[in-house]
Amino acid sequence: GENVEQHPSTLSVQEGDSAVIKCTYSDSASNYFPWYKQELGKRPQLIIDIRSNVGEKKDQRIAVTLNKTAKHFSLHITETQPEDSAVYFCAANSGAGSYQLTFGKGTKLSVIP
Amino acid sequence: EAGVVQSPRYKIIEKKQPVAFWCNPISGHNTLYWYRQNLGQGPELLIRYENEEAVDDSQLPKDRFSAERLKGVDSTLKIQPAELGDSAVYLCASSTPRSGAGELFFGEGSRLTVL
Numbered sequence: 455g456e457n458v459e460q461h462p463s464t465l466s467v468q469e470g471d472s473a474v475i476k477c478t479y480s481d482s483a484s485n486y487f488p489w490y491k492q493e494l495g496k497r498p499q500l501i502i503d504i505r506s507n508v509g510e511k512k513d514q515r516i517a518v519t520l521n522k523t524a525k526h527f528s529l530h531i532t533e534t535q536p537e538d539s540a541v542y543f544c545a546a547n548s549g550a551g552s553y554q555l556t557f558g559k560g561t562k563l564s565v566i567p
Numbered sequence: 568e569a570g571v572v573q574s575p576r577y578k579i580i581e582k583k584q585p586v587a588f589w590c591n592p593i594s595g596h597n598t599l600y601w602y603r604q605n606l607g608q609g610p611e612l613l614i615r616y617e618n619e620e621a622v623d624d625s626q627l628p629k630d631r632f633s634a635e636r637l638k639g640v641d642s643t644l645k646i647q648p649a650e651l652g653d654s655a656v657y658l659c660a661s662s663t664p665r666s667g668a669g670e671l672f673f674g675e676g677s678r679l680t681v682l
Contacts, residue, residue, distance in 0.1 A: 497673040497674060556612075557610050
């Protein structure tokens with residue numbers, strides 16, 4: 455089955471700096487890679503996703519890049535704000551078109567004012 | 568539109584006791600998932616339903632866990648008997664039919680503590 459590794463497990467940045475979270479996956483047939491944000495005690499919520507037919511996607515201060523050859527994808531947050539503090543999870547589906555997502559272990563991002 | 572609703576939000580039980588969780592997905596979402604999230608970990612899929620049919624339950628510990636989705640809407644997840652290692656947050660999610668995978672809409676979760 456799919457295996458997703460996520461790094462780092464914790465990340466502290468100064469407000470205004472950029473944050474980068476990296477994930478690798480094992481199943482070369484995976485074609486869907488979402489990122490979820492989970493604030494303390496809250497539900498995970500999708501913040502951005504990318505499919506294997508594109509290499510990069512941006513949404514305001516958030517961007518995701520995908521390298522299919524190396525089987526890794528990254529989340530980039532620019533101009534970080536205190537409200538970006540949360541746990542971020544990457545995920546990959548288990549094979550092309552699969553509805554089953556395998557999640558990484560999460561990255562706790564702390565933005566220091 | 569109302570989101571995914573779960574209850575109870577919190578449950579504390581002693582080991583060997585039974586427990587049940589309930590989920591009401593977003594109206595019109597025919598795919599429903601139960602995930603388990605251990606402390607400091609990502610969600611792990613337990614079971615996926617397409618309407619009332621369980622199409623992926625390979626990760627569900629069938630000796631003590633059971634789930635049902637009558638009429639293809641609400642779902643319940645039951646644990647009997649509960650063990651100490653079952654302490655976790657049980658997340659329900661739903662999604663719409665799309666070509667390939669798509670966004671999951673999660674509920675707030677049911678936090679289970681087994682003493």
